[in-house]
Amino acid sequence: MTDTGWTLTASEGELQILTGVAGPAAMMGHRLTIAMASWRADVQWRGKQPTAAELVVDVDSLQVVKGEGGVTPLTGPEKGVVRSNALKALEVKKFPQITFTATDITKAIGGYRLDGTVNIHGTSRPQTVDLAVEDTGGVWVLTASAPVRQTQFGIKPYSLFVGSLKVADEVNIRFTARYPK
Template sequence: MNVGVGADPIAGSDWLRRLLPRMAEMKTRRWLLLALLTAGMGHLVWRAGGEPAAQAQQTAPSAGQRGAQAPRTLKPGEIELQSSRIYTFVGKTGLGHDHGIEGRLRSGQLNVGAKEKAGRLEFDLRTFVADTAAARQYVGLAGQTDRKTADKVTANMLSAAVLDVARFPIATFDVASVVPLPRQGNQPQQYQLIGDFTLHGVKRQIRFQAQGDPVQGFLRLRGQFSIRQTDFGITPYTQALGAVGVADQLTIHGDLYVMAGETPATAESEGPVSAQQPARPGKAGRQ
């Protein structure tokens, strides 16, 4: 286009004059669209990030709320598993050594005073460990066993040659009755327990006495009974052509906390045992 000096090119271009308002209008619309998109993205971000967080606060309880809701109340007769223990005294033969074994129950219920169907205890044999400090003290053994030796004893005990926990992980005591015996003066209350003890797939009837002491809403029952391994199809461990081994007879101690009927407690509480080590029977207490 040839434009002369002094001429107004814009005034001479009608199409450009009409285009300018449209360009201004389009620019305004673009800004408006950008503002809408920005607001929309902000809304999406708020929904994607903010709303679930608020929802999580409504559905997930705080630590304090969880602590108030989580504990399960024990029913009367239930065993408090965290504090209850099974201890076993294993005597020696030849040049062997005496051992103390510590283990736990998998579950337990004792209806103290019942003359029939008085409960059931399940011994988790997979938890049994040889020569812990607590076990040796409980069964009246002096001194300690080094960890390497204790681990070897534990491995032999749990192996297929002895307890065979891969096939028989649980031993049971199906309790027929737990009845109080006549009290002698100020002596602690004694109970007689009768039932069927199953170990290594073999069942035998046992009966023994246990002492009951009220402790912080629980009845602490402590008793013991003896068995012969061979009665349950177990061959006592030996080595060096029998020069080193363990005795056929074992003494099994139960130190159990049974939920009393009057005072509630929770399974996740600190438990009935105080910070001090409970009194343990000495060698004279073993039978």
């Protein structure tokens, strides 16, 4: 059997963070869709079995795509403020990358289960990701979604009005990519 590898980047897919709102004034806040515009996923294969995978995300590539809900629509300048606050909370200068390294990959119904370690904000924690793989003819479509609690990585969720409006602690990471056969 030969060893091969795949490399995926933002040109083949998207990596998004979906946030919620919490606190007594939650109805005033926006549920955000944030895109990470610069990332790279490397997958190592032995024959037809993936053996390792690593995802590296450049934190400074964070872009606020949209905000749903809230009292008023999220404007362009407000998106800039949200981006600035997020980069400050993530301490981008000190922790410029987020990584996920899968060291145990097992076949599952409809795809693979990836067990490994995620490193965010200088803190490493075990993480399991269920990756769905769909054969659409000439392209493999890969999708995954995983919840992450900010406070487990030493990140204080952004808040306003003495905590009565804040970003929910748990965010959802959503990944989609297309890889040609």
